[in-house]
Structure formats: structure tokens, C-alpha cells
Amino acid sequence: MKITHCKLSKKIQRRLLEFFTAEVTARTAADLLNIQPNSAALFYHKIRLVIDYHLSLQADELFDGEVELDES
Known part of the structure; x- marks a missing residue:
């Protein structure tokens, strides 16, 4: 999955991603x-x-497969 239908320029997208990771x-x-x-x-x-x-x-x-639970 990737970001689609975005009208922002790639430069702005990169800067927003930097701000996102910096928790701005x-x-x-x-x-x-x-x-x-x-x-x-x-x-x-x-x-x-x-x-x-x-x-x-x-x-x-x-978690692919079976999971077994112990009742003790």
C-alpha cells in the first residue's frame, strides 16, 4: 500500500513525512x-x-497458523 491521489508535490510530501517522524x-x-x-x-x-x-x-x-491455549 502506498499514498495515492495526493496533489501535493513530492518535495512537500517528503517534508511532511520528515515532520511526521519528528512528531510535529x-x-x-x-x-x-x-x-x-x-x-x-x-x-x-x-x-x-x-x-x-x-x-x-x-x-x-x-501469528500465521494455529494457536494453542493452556487452561492451567
Whole structure:
């Protein structure tokens, strides 16, 4: 899964990703990059969706198979 249907330039996307990893809020990142706050918030949401997708794939691989529970 990757981020699709994004009208922001690749340069802005990279900068937003840097701000995301530095735990900068979307509103602050938008102010620094001179873009609309909703655009930054939407991009942050898309980043979170990609992270969730990849984490769920890893969890499926980790717990693939049968799990046996002991009742003691």
C-alpha cells in the first residue's frame, strides 16, 4: 500500500513525512510549509493508514497458523 491521489508535490510530501517522524503536529507543519492545515492533516492520516496496513501484514505473518491455549 502506498499514498495515492495526493496533489501535493513530492518535495512537500517528503517534508511532511520528515515532520511526521519528528512528531510535529499537522497544523504546525502546514504553517511551516505554507499549505492548508487540512491538506497536512489529510496527508498525516494517509501516513497513518499506510503504517497500519504494514503493521497488520506483519502481525498476520507473525501469528500465521494455529494457536494453542493452556487452561492451567
